[in-house]
Amino acid sequence: MHPDTWLISQGRPTELGDPLNFQPTMASNFRLPGERYYNRTEGTETAGALEELIGGIEGGRTLAFSTGMAAVAAVFDSLAVGSTLVIPEDPYHATNGLAVEGERQGRWTVRRLDLADTDAWVAAAVDADLLWVETPANPLMTVADLPAICSAPRKEGCLVAVDGTFATPLVQKPLELGADISMHSATKFIGGHSDLMAGVLTVSDDVLYDDLWNRRVRLGSTIGGLEAFLAIRGARTLPLRMERSMENAAILAERLDVHSDIARVRYPGLPSHDTHAHAAKFMDGFGAMMSFDVVGSGERASAVVEHTSIVNNATSLGGIESTWERRALIPGQETMPPTLIRFSVGCENVDDLWADITAALEATKN
Ligand SMILES: *Cc1c(COP(=O)(O)O)cnc(C)c1O
Numbered sequence: 001m002h003p004d005t006w007l008i009s010q011g012r013p014t015e016l017g018d019p020l021n022f023q024p025t026m027a028s029n030f031r032l033p034g035e036r037y038y039n040r041t042e043g044t045e046t047a048g049a050l051e052e053l054i055g056g057i058e059g060g061r062t063l064a065f066s067t068g069m070a071a072v073a074a075v076f077d078s079l080a081v082g083s084t085l086v087i088p089e090d091p092y093h094a095t096n097g098l099a100v101e102g103e104r105q106g107r108w109t110v111r112r113l114d115l116a117d118t119d120a121w122v123a124a125a126v127d128a129d130l131l132w133v134e135t136p137a138n139p140l141m142t143v144a145d146l147p148a149i150c151s152a153p154r155k156e157g158c159l160v161a162v163d164g165t166f167a168t169p170l171v172q173k174p175l176e177l178g179a180d181i182s183m184h185s186a187t188k189f190i191g192g193h194s195d196l197m198a199g200v201l202t203v204s205d206d207v208l209y210d211d212l213w214n215r216r217v218r219l220g221s222t223i224g225g226l227e228a229f230l231a232i233r234g235a236r237t238l239p240l241r242m243e244r245s246m247e248n249a250a251i252l253a254e255r256l257d258v259h260s261d262i263a264r265v266r267y268p269g270l271p272s273h274d275t276h277a278h279a280a281k282f283m284d285g286f287g288a289m290m291s292f293d294v295v296g297s298g299e300r301a302s303a304v305v306e307h308t309s310i311v312n313n314a315t316s317l318g319g320i321e322s323t324w325e326r327r328a329l330i331p332g333q334e335t336m337p338p339t340l341i342r343f344s345v346g347c348e349n350v351d352d353l354w355a356d357i358t359a360a361l362e363a364t365k366n
Pocket residue numbers: 067068069070092094095134138163165166185186187188197198199
């Protein structure tokens with residue numbers, strides 16, 4: 001079944017007389033004896049429906065978590081003391097914080113590699129325990145050569161996990177390329193309306209699934225019933241939203257790229273992007289995230305993001321509404337270029353967005 005159809009038709013009650021949608025199950029425990037005992041362990045049927053939806057399009061079994069970081073933490077938690085953890089030079093800042101803290105506690109050694117340097121990742125697979133590949137990466141939009149990294153010969157037990165939040169499960173399919181774990185912050189595109197926090201891990205190996213299931217129980221990071229309900233509601237329109245937002249992103253990236261007030265655009269779909277060739281090799285579309293540098297100072301970049309009336313100056317991403325932010329102002333991101341604006345393109349009319357953006361650039365000229 002095509003993902004568009006799967007996301008709409010599956011994850012529903014099927015008995016005669018049932019409502020078409022699972023209701024948000026708001027309960028910590030269940031009457032016994034029964035299949036479910038306690039929400040933190042078995043989760044709710046609402047969460048189960050979300051897991052069915054995402055697992056079906058990723059090609060594996062999904063575990064839903066309370067946040068994206070809870071999903072990341074469950075994977076890192078599986079590392080034995082003394083492991084080698086390989087991460088990109090500049091991963092999502094909370095992922096970085098978790099890696100740094102674990103290293104400080106002596107739990108693992110962190111190795112940082114340039115995402116664009118495929119040979120370095122392939123070589124690392126021979127003696128690392130976990131390759132954590134975030135692609136496209138935040139906020140420089142570097143795309144890893146996932147097919148090459150996932151098929152590299154590995155040390156026994158070495159896991160490859162992919163944070164594909166920026167791509168969504170529609171645009172890239174890590175498990176099909178040979179990764180062990182596909183992770184998404186469902187807070188972003190899957191939820192799609194900036195109204196929930198959630199995360200998902202999808203795996204194809206049953207032993208790994210059971211191990212991560214147990215970690216979720218012990219770490220206490222099961223998704224809530226209302227969040228699962230909202231994430232399902234969001235996931236049903238993911239293909240429609242992605243179609244529009246990717247179309248908008250491609251148009252805006254091209255226009256920004258030739259605008260005299262923009263110094264540089266980073267969008268995987270632009271042939272000039274440093275890792276466009278990787279993206280073209282295996283992504284199905286180029287996503288709706290980009291970053292660009294305005295000509296001038298960091299102050300001008302701040303003024304631009306504050307000036308718009310349609311694009312929201314807000315840090316999160318993946319919503320139906322466009323958001324952008326000056327990245328260097330985010331705690332932990334001070335090393336980013338001061339003029340860099342990270343842009344999550346939404347589903348508004350593209351010409352309204354363009355008018356909003358160009359008015360902000362015009363108003364901040366000096
Ligand atoms: C947001 C995000 C996360 C963390 O997800 P939360 O839902 O905020 O916990 C991890 N990776 C990437 C790429 C993200 O954008």
